[in-house]
Amino acid sequence: MIRKETIQDYYINKCREQEKQLLLDHTEVSALKVFPRSAYSGYSPFRRRDFYKISLIIGTGYFRYAQTRLALTKPALLFFNPRIAYSWEAQSKVQSGWHCLFTDTFLQANRIGFWQFSRLFQTGDLPVFYLNKEQQKTLSYLFEKLREEVNSAYAYKFDVLTSYLHLILHEALKVQPASVQKGKIDASAEIARLFVELLEKQFPVYTPEEPVTLRTPADFARELSIHTNHLNRVLKSVTGKTSTALIAARFINEAIALLNYSNLNISEIAYALGFEHPSNFNSFFKRHTGTSPLKIRDNIV
Structure with missing residues (x-):
């Protein structure tokens, strides 16, 4: 890297x-x-x-x-x-x-x-x-x-x-x-802030030996001691996006950075991002970007 x-x-x-x-x-x-x-x-x-x-x-x-x-x-x-x-x-x-x-x-x-x-x-x-x-x-x-x-x-x-x-x-x-602009901080804004804090603390990642551990809305809800449905409602009201969309966007951002600027191979990137199998990562990446990790890596000048 x-x-x-x-x-x-x-x-x-x-x-x-x-x-x-x-x-x-x-x-x-x-x-x-x-x-x-x-x-x-x-x-x-x-x-x-x-x-x-x-x-x-x-x-x-x-x-x-x-x-x-x-x-x-x-x-x-x-x-x-x-x-x-x-x-x-x-x-x-x-x-x-x-x-x-x-x-x-x-x-x-x-x-x-x-x-x-x-x-x-x-x-x-x-x-x-x-x-x-x-x-x-x-x-x-x-x-x-x-x-x-x-x-x-x-x-x-x-x-x-x-x-x-x-x-x-x-x-x-x-x-x-x-x-x-936001008004005074309320309970929803505080939950959203804590969610962002938990999400961002996981990045950047450097090695598959220390993978991301919080990957799903349920993971974050458990850490915040709230129900997954409540977390989704809060994030939707504060950010306009669901927890799934916010997590996916951040993971894609990190994946692209690793593909472009790290020496990790695609399997290592998949494991570093917490995927059990590289094939799951490939499917996730293509679903959200319309292309494959290999094509991103091959396009590096």
């Missing part, structure tokens, strides 16, 4: 020399880092990373996220998580904006656990939020303040950093269309 890009790899390979040294000199590599996009090279290959990233992108280019390819033609705020592969190829000569990188260690140490379950970091949504001039100005200011605070000697600077991150998160939520 192609190794994930680590946060250290990112600093070494992407940043220009002056910015690179500033970042690597920091004693806490897992801490939050903020730097201008002008300080990094404009190409990122398609792969997973081991860190979260929020990018304010001003400049045009091509963005690929999982199986979606999008041409960015106006300023946007993008959210990336460690579970999904992505790439970026700059097109315009002028590229500006900001990058903010952080790891699970930072989230846990600063009690920002809900970020992982926020709509902004969910794997099923395209994490692109187009900005008008006022939104761009506000977010640029917040990134600048983050940058100042990262380099400060203030004893409680991590509290301040957390506050600025929350503000960026909320500014992004404001950008979302009203139709996808």
